[in-house]
Amino acid sequence: MGKDVIIACDFPGREQVLDFLQRFEGEARKPFLKIGMELFYSAGPDIVRELKDRDYRIFLDLKLHDIPNTVRAAMRVLSGLGADVCNLHAAGTIPMMEAALEGLTRPDGTRPLLLAVTQLTSTDQMHLERDLWIREEMEEVILHYAENASLAGLDGVVCSPLEAPAVHKRCGTDFLTVTPGVRFADSAADDQRRVTTPARARELGSDYIVVGRPITGAADPVSAWRRCLTEFVDT
C-alpha cells in the first residue's frame, strides 16, 4: 500500500457515516476510512462488513489491550470482518502482540496490517511519571515500545508525524508510521497539541496520515480530502 490519507469517521452512528460518504460517490479514488470505538460500538460489526461490501479500505481503530488469549480470539473476529488494518496497545507486551498476529492470520495466510499504539498523544511526561510510574523520557518510551512492536512482527505504529523520523531510524523505513494530529496551515488545531500540515507530515516520512475534523467538519469535505491528498500524496 502506498501513501494515503485515512479519514477518521468519528460519527455517532450508521446513518451519519453513510450520509457523509455519499458526498464521495463518483470520485475516481475511494477514500480510506478509519472506524473508531464510537462508530463501532454504536453501529456494531455490521458497519465494517457493509463498508467493505462497498469496497472501502478500513482501518479498525479499536486499540485492543488484554491477555494474549483474549486478544488472539478478538483479532480473529476482526480479521473475519474484512478489516484492512487493526491496532492494539504495545503496553500489552510482546506475547500479546504475537498472539494478536496469530489471531489476525486468516486460513488462506492473508491478514490485516497490525499497528501498535505506543503512548497515547493525550499522555504527557507528567502522566507517564505520576500515573504510570515510567521514569524514562517520553521519546525513549515511544521508541522502545515501537521496537517491541517490530520484534513481535507488527507492521508499524500509530504516532505523531513528529516522531516518524525517529521511529523509522530505530525500526527501519519499511516499518509503517500512521500519523494523526494533522491540520491545514490555516485551520484550528482543536484539541490536538502537536500538529503538522499534510505537506510537513510527508516531509517527515509519515506513511499514512489520519485526518478527522479538518475533513469531516469542513463545509466541503471532498475538497478538504482532495487538498490533503494533494499536499501529502501528489506533491
Ligand code: C5P
Ligand atoms: O479530528 P482529528 O483529525 O483530530 O482526528 C484524529 C483521529 O485520530 C481521531 O479519530 C483520534 O481518535 C485518532 N487518534 C489521535 N491520536 C492518537 C491516536 C488516534 O488523534 N494518538
